[in-house]
Every structure is written in C-alpha cells, then in structure tokens.
Amino acid sequence: MANAYYVLPENNIVKLNKTETKHLRVTRACIGERLLGLDGKGNIYTFELTGLNKEEARGKIIEQNKVEHDSRVVAIAIAATKWPSLRIALEKATELGVDKIEIFHSDRSVARFDDRKIEKIKKVIRESSKQCLNPFFPKLEVTSSLNEDTEYLDIILDPSGTEPKNIIETLSNKTRIRIIVGPEGGFNQEELDKLKKTGHLMSLGKRILRVETAVIVSLAYVNLAFNRL
Amino acid sequence: MANAYYVLPENNIVKLNKTETKHLRVTRACIGERLLGLDGKGNIYTFELTGLNKEEARGKIIEQNKVEHDSRVVAIAIAATKWPSLRIALEKATELGVDKIEIFHSDRSVARFDDRKIEKIKKVIRESSKQCLNPFFPKLEVTSSLNEDTEYLDIILDPSGTEPKNIIETLSNKTRIRIIVGPEGGFNQEELDKLKKTGHLMSLGKRILRVETAVIVSLAYVNLAFNRL
Structure with a gap:
C-alpha cells in the first residue's frame, strides 16, 4: 500500500481526486485519521481526513513541509521497450528521484505508445512516487525520436563505452545530466555515431x-556522484 | 530468449538436460547450429549441436573459454519477502554478478519457503545467468535465521546508517563482503543492535x-567500489 496520497492543496485544505479517494476507501481510512499527502511539486502535507464520499475526499492541513530541490537536474531517456521491463524501469527511476523521464523511439525499438499506454505510464510514476515518498514527481515526455537538448550532458549506455568510475569523476561540476538507454538490441551504428558527438x-x-x-x-x-540520495 | 544454455561438459562434448533441451526445441535450434553454453563454474563454451531428441541434447565443443574469477566474494542476504519483489531481486543480483544469495527469515518477514519455492528460486537464478551470460552461477542458501559468518564484512542497509560514499571508501582492501537487506518493515531493534556489533x-x-x-x-x-563490472 502507498505511503502517501496525491493531493491538490487549496489554502489550508487538501482535496483528493476520484482515483485517490478510491485508494483511501480501499485502505479503510476514517474521518479524523492523519495521513500524508504529496502534491508532486516538493510539498509533503500531514492532513486530517475531514470529508470522504464516493467521488472525492478532503482534509485539513496540519503540517506542511516544503522540500528544497537541489541544484541538479537528472533525466533518463529510455528507448521504447516492452511493458514489463518499462514498468520496472519507470517505477525504479522514480524511486531513485529522477527529475524527468523521456521515452523515445529508436531504430530497434519494438514497442509503440498510444494514449492509453501513456496514461498507464503516468499512473506507474505517480504510484511509485507515493510509495517511496518522492516529493517531486518526475516529468514525462514521450517522443518519436530522441530530443536534442544541448543543455544536458548526455551519458549513453553502451558496451563500447568508458568504465563508470571515469565518467562519474567528470560529473561533479555538471548540473544537467541525461542518461540515455538504448533498446534491447542496442543502438544502431548511425544512432551511436550521432550520440557520441x-x-x-x-x-x-x-x-x-x-x-x-x-x-x-x-x-x-549518478546519485552517488552527486551525493543525491 | 536466453543468450546461452546450461550445459554439462564431458571431454569434448556438452550434454543438455531435459529442461535445457526443451528450451532448445522452443527456439527451433537445428543440428549443426553453433550455440553458447555455460556450466556455471566459469566456463563459456561454443558448441555445435550434434544431437537432439525429446529428453536430451548434446553438442561438440568448438571453443572453451575459462573466465578467471577475481579475488573478491560478494554475497547478498535478503530477508524473506514476497515473490514479485524477491523474483526481481534474484534476477538482478545475478545480473550484477553476485557470488552468493542467502535468503533468511527475519522477525518481520512475511514469506515462507518450501521445497517448491526453493526450486522456483533456483530456476530464476539459472535463467537470469543464461540471459546475462554470467559464467559463475550464484550459490544459494535458504536459512531460518541469518548466518553468522565472521569471514564477511557485513553491510546492513538501514535508514539510520552512513552514506554510501563513506562505506565504499572502506571497502577497497576487503575481499569478502555481504550486503544484508531487511524485510519490508525493516529489522527490529534487537536484530539491528546485534548486526551493528x-x-x-x-x-x-x-x-x-x-x-x-x-x-x-x-x-x-559494491561493484563500483571493487571495479567489478
């Protein structure tokens, strides 16, 4: 069961949407109970449940803690892959506090994503955030090809690459890192040549x-290099 | 599909047992085909398939590479936990080249293990070894309480502990490390006090x-600290 609920804060109250209310009912929460809430933007609320019906729930904020985000941005870009692998990757990247998850289509990718799949992806990220008490829900971007974002230092995972120790040492003065993970069969040579540049x-x-x-x-x-635990 | 088969070597041939033969048939392997074999003890074989029936298969060894084990032993001891979590933990520990997996019963553990479950555990370890081409299959030990093994330096995962950077620095001159992972609810105080000693x-x-x-x-x-990739 999740360790917190996703809440929408409004003055000194929090509102819970239909999905969250359903979770609340499953856990047999009672009026007057104290619970933890996350807004995904860095706030952790302790709230007392004051209202609960089938459609929505609300609570009175007892305590609010704003978690300060560090100065780094860590993104991960994953080539579209089959759901069981992707589901674990999404869940774990969220547990490890990643700021952004990009899913892109690579030459050897087999999976395709429609709106229903994107909703499924968002749900995994939100549930994982609640489970591990990650106050910053990672942003999601699903694209047809890898974004070229020159603000990031890209680290591409590939068997031909340098060993991690050497890469990690070069990270200490960087603030925006993106890890790029290829498809099961690896990147093709053309993709790799472009990424290496x-x-x-x-x-x-x-x-x-x-x-x-x-x-x-x-x-x-990357978390170890950044002392970002 | 696995990247290699588990084989029993015998002079210049390898034998495949019933389970492996079944896998071989599923992949529609043909007589004369060249395949990779692992014996779990550090050898990687290239063999040519010479015989295949319902019960067993065999092949002629074309090439044999002995992988040398480094001087370290890395073990992980996991408190008995629910199957979906344990399955992933077993699979990934094998991918990361752990030498021994201990599963022990802790005060707050919920899962119990009978012979059928132990067979299931062994199967996951073997399949994962074949998938990731790990030439050394990890040893397995299922015990009712955590083994006291003074030959290991134990690292116990606990929120009250030191940050990884400091621990990792102390590892460089060690040869036998055991990571101890508690149950979902964490160790109880008595267990923790004992482990801390x-x-x-x-x-x-x-x-x-x-x-x-x-x-x-x-x-x-630990792999990073030991340069054991």
Whole structure:
C-alpha cells in the first residue's frame, strides 16, 4: 500500500481526486485519521481526513513541509521497450528521484505508445512516487525520436563505452545530466555515431544487463556522484 | 530468449538436460547450429549441436573459454519477502554478478519457503545467468535465521546508517563482503543492535526503496567500489 496520497492543496485544505479517494476507501481510512499527502511539486502535507464520499475526499492541513530541490537536474531517456521491463524501469527511476523521464523511439525499438499506454505510464510514476515518498514527481515526455537538448550532458549506455568510475569523476561540476538507454538490441551504428558527438559513452560491464537493470544501476551511479540520495 | 544454455561438459562434448533441451526445441535450434553454453563454474563454451531428441541434447565443443574469477566474494542476504519483489531481486543480483544469495527469515518477514519455492528460486537464478551470460552461477542458501559468518564484512542497509560514499571508501582492501537487506518493515531493534556489533549500517537515502531496488543499488555500489563490472 502507498505511503502517501496525491493531493491538490487549496489554502489550508487538501482535496483528493476520484482515483485517490478510491485508494483511501480501499485502505479503510476514517474521518479524523492523519495521513500524508504529496502534491508532486516538493510539498509533503500531514492532513486530517475531514470529508470522504464516493467521488472525492478532503482534509485539513496540519503540517506542511516544503522540500528544497537541489541544484541538479537528472533525466533518463529510455528507448521504447516492452511493458514489463518499462514498468520496472519507470517505477525504479522514480524511486531513485529522477527529475524527468523521456521515452523515445529508436531504430530497434519494438514497442509503440498510444494514449492509453501513456496514461498507464503516468499512473506507474505517480504510484511509485507515493510509495517511496518522492516529493517531486518526475516529468514525462514521450517522443518519436530522441530530443536534442544541448543543455544536458548526455551519458549513453553502451558496451563500447568508458568504465563508470571515469565518467562519474567528470560529473561533479555538471548540473544537467541525461542518461540515455538504448533498446534491447542496442543502438544502431548511425544512432551511436550521432550520440557520441555530444555525449559520453559509458559501459556497465561485461554481462548483458536488461533495460530496467541498466536504468537502475546508472541512476544509482549518478546519485552517488552527486551525493543525491 | 536466453543468450546461452546450461550445459554439462564431458571431454569434448556438452550434454543438455531435459529442461535445457526443451528450451532448445522452443527456439527451433537445428543440428549443426553453433550455440553458447555455460556450466556455471566459469566456463563459456561454443558448441555445435550434434544431437537432439525429446529428453536430451548434446553438442561438440568448438571453443572453451575459462573466465578467471577475481579475488573478491560478494554475497547478498535478503530477508524473506514476497515473490514479485524477491523474483526481481534474484534476477538482478545475478545480473550484477553476485557470488552468493542467502535468503533468511527475519522477525518481520512475511514469506515462507518450501521445497517448491526453493526450486522456483533456483530456476530464476539459472535463467537470469543464461540471459546475462554470467559464467559463475550464484550459490544459494535458504536459512531460518541469518548466518553468522565472521569471514564477511557485513553491510546492513538501514535508514539510520552512513552514506554510501563513506562505506565504499572502506571497502577497497576487503575481499569478502555481504550486503544484508531487511524485510519490508525493516529489522527490529534487537536484530539491528546485534548486526551493528560486527557490521556497518549503510543508508540508501531519504526515499523509501523497495527491497529489490535496495538490492540492485547496493550491489551496484559494491561493484563500483571493487571495479567489478
């Protein structure tokens, strides 16, 4: 069960939408109970449940803590991949406090995304944020090809890359990092040549890691380098 | 589909048992085809398929590479937890090249293990080894309480612990490390007091990580410290 609820704050009250209200009912929450709320923008609320019906719930704010965001932005760009892998990657990237998740289409990607799938993705991110008490819900962007964003230092995961220790050492004075994870079959040579021009290739070792494992391990390394735990 | 098969070598041939033969048939492998085999003890074989029936298969060894194990032993001890979490933890620990997986019963553990579950655990470890081409299959030990093994330096994951950077720095001259991951509700105070006497507590940060995420992140840090990728 989640450790917090997604809430919409309004003066000294919080409102819970239909989905959150349903969760609240499943947990048999009672009027008067104290609960934790997140608005996804850095605030953690302690609220007392004051109203609960089928459609919505509300509570009185008892305490509000604003978590300050550090000066870094960490993004992860994942080539569209099959749902079981992607679901774990989304959940874990959120647990590890990533600021933005980009999902892009690469030459060897097999998965396609329609609106229903995007809703499913958003739900996983929100549920994971509530579970792990991440006060900043990661932004989501689903694109047909990888965004060229020159503000980021790109780290591309590839077996031909440098070992993590060397890459991590170069990160300390950077503020915007994007990790790029290719599809199951890897990037094709053309994609790789283009990516190499502006980013650094990093190898995660001699074993073949699944997409979701590569996401977790690389984010763990960046968090360690940034002391961002 | 797996990237290699589990094989039993015998002079210049390899034998595949019933389960592996079934996998082979599913992939529609043909006589004469060249495949990769692992014996779980550090050998990677290239073999040519020479025989295939319903019960067993065999092949002629074309090439044999012995992978040398480094001088370290990395173990992970996981408090018994629910299957979906445990399954991911087992799969990923294997991908990250752990040498031994211990599953123990802790005060707040909810899951119980019978022989059928142990077979399921072994299967996940073997399948993951084949998938990621890990030449050393991790050893498994399922115990009713945590083994006291004084040969290991224990790192206990706990929110009250030291940050990873400091712990990692103390690892460089160690050869036997065991990471200990508690149950979902954490260790109780008595368990923690006992563990603290011989090991180091390490915190993975302010968010609440699921068991499987904690397993992956902590093993990634140890691998980084040991340059063991």
